[in-house]
Amino acid sequence: MKPTAGASRERILARAVELFAAHGFDAVTMRQLGDAVGLDNSSLYRHFPSKAALIDAVLDRIAADLLAAVTPLLTAATPLSLQSFEDACAAIGRRLFDRPALARLIIHWIMATGERGAGYKVAVPATDKSRPAGQLLAALRERLDAAAAKGHLRRHATPEALVLLFGMVLVRPATYGHLLKTLEPKRRHDAARAAWEQELRAAVRGAFAP
Numbered sequence: 001m002k003p004t005a006g007a008s009r010e011r012i013l014a015r016a017v018e019l020f021a022a023h024g025f026d027a028v029t030m031r032q033l034g035d036a037v038g039l040d041n042s043s044l045y046r047h048f049p050s051k052a053a054l055i056d057a058v059l060d061r062i063a064a065d066l067l068a069a070v071t072p073l074l075t076a077a078t079p080l081s082l083q084s085f086e087d088a089c090a091a092i093g094r095r096l097f098d099r100p101a102l103a104r105l106i107i108h109w110i111m112a113t114g115e116r117g118a119g120y121k122v123a124v125p126a127t128d129k130s131r132p133a134g135q136l137l138a139a140l141r142e143r144l145d146a147a148a149a150k151g152h153l154r155r156h157a158t159p160e161a162l163v164l165l166f167g168m169v170l171v172r173p174a175t176y177g178h179l180l181k182t183l184e185p186k187r188r189h190d191a192a193r194a195a196w197e198q199e200l201r202a203a204v205r206g207a208f209a210p
Helices: 005-027 030-037 041-047 051-074 082-098 100-112 132-149 158-183 189-208
Strands: none
Touching: 005 030, 005 041, 005 051, 005 100, 030 041, 030 051, 051 082, 051 100, 051 132, 082 100, 082 132, 082 158, 082 189, 100 158, 132 158, 158 189
């Protein structure tokens, strides 16, 4: 059966995540991606008119997935508590731990929007509230500020607090496949994830407890 247009698009996006996570945005060409999914250039460009459009779609997909994981915790009628914030961080962390390519790709995303000369510049700023990434960060900042004002969380300068949070949530999932499996080859994935989640929760409590 010939794959549908939707199925082909999903296959492209999934393979693009893997390639961008492994090599960064600069190194991967549209031709390489087409070869990886078995499509010629004309077929590939029917789905995504440019590399920039493909990267936009990949990053929107990742951010939307993470936003969906924590939306119930960030939109509750009750003010954000230390426990609900901890739960939100753990929900994002578990999602990334199970798919470390996403964590590595987000790190590439941060680097690609950083200093000049860092390489390929992505077109999806994390501050754009019309996009999932901007919605996620705006919700986090709003809820953190409100919780701090009520004394539920320690008051931080919000950008620094989010940088701290990104470091805690991203680095371990991004390095697990390369580092921890080498150091602990017999450790089961679920056991490693459970232990890391405990560490993440403890770090959140230590950083944000009032």
